[in-house]
Amino acid sequence: MTTTYVIDGAEVTDLDSFWTVIGEAVNGPGGYFGRNLDALADCLHGGMGTPDDGDFVVEWRDHELSRRALGREETVRQLGLRARRAGPDSRAEILARLARARAGQGPTVFDWLVTVFEEAAPGKLRLL
Template identity: 45%
Template sequence: MFSLRADDDDRIIGHFSDIQGFFAGHTDALSEFDSEVNSSAEGGFWAHPRLIGPDPSGALQRAWSTQGDSGRALGNLWIDIHDTSGRTIGSYFAGAATQEHWEKGGDGTAVATMSCWLDSLPEEGAYEVWKSWSRRPPSSLNDWVSLPPGQREGWIEVARKRRGVVGKANPRREQYTLDGTHIVDLASFYCAIGEAMNGPGGYYGSNIAALDDCLFGGFGPAAPFRLVWESSEVAADLIGGLPTYLPNASVLDLIINCLERRGVSVEFA
């Protein structure tokens, strides 16, 4: 399901079936309005993931030459996620990677531990989403609704990092429909608008700044267009009262202002 790939020459270092200590982020979508959370994330994070699984080619073992041979620099790497056919469906950059430990159990299972720099911690909820999408990508709208609040940020992360999302050139239409039935928090808004603009499993922003970027194109249709927001009263009740860093402005106010500033005509239905 996973592989390590060298950043400089795309050389595959090895494959592994599981990873621990990597999907460890617990970001609330509202954290963009929390100055303490944002300041603590500046500069990135050091992580120590454990790569687990059979290593029939021995390539991963050769990267970790012997047990206890720690401190060996591996350079900048990519951790690739694969579907059941072996196709790469997403990737995470792991900078300044260094091997820490290697061991192999009696059953032949390899366990390699490394340290690496990440610009942000991958969402804990993304782990199960990647596993699900590796078997079958979403083919219908609102599959994310089954995820409990707190794990939908993981869905958004996978939608953003899924291979082929950046630069996606969808034909622009004059009107799009946003199903607001299930928008019960800020993360569910980004799940819903991603699918409104780009279909099942689609991405169209994960915070106000990212939404603003998407409106210029690159992650789907660019403004201007008309957005018909169905069942808008659900969001008005549940996220309309969420405060922000601005006085007398709710999260919903900022979303609407962002859309309208870029030429989106929002029609509440």
């Protein structure tokens, strides 16, 4: 039987709230299911609260609310945070992505998350 985890799009107001919402959807109050994109991908591969047989789906209900909250403004904010923490080898690339985001170009934070699901757990995300 497929286990279904539900993300309430109304509760996702920025990337930090996404980590809380998905952590609690999968592992209950205070639960963890990644705090960055790489960790989310690792969690989606199993062993972090999902069934051992991999028979699960994540339903992202009212995802359009999240799409707006995780849109351009949040993308610019997140890339700005990354640029401040980046080492010299990656700073130029992040600043270029930040400039594109400020110009309304490139993927948003919402797109980043959906891509992680598509690559790490194809077919496991349902946008409702």
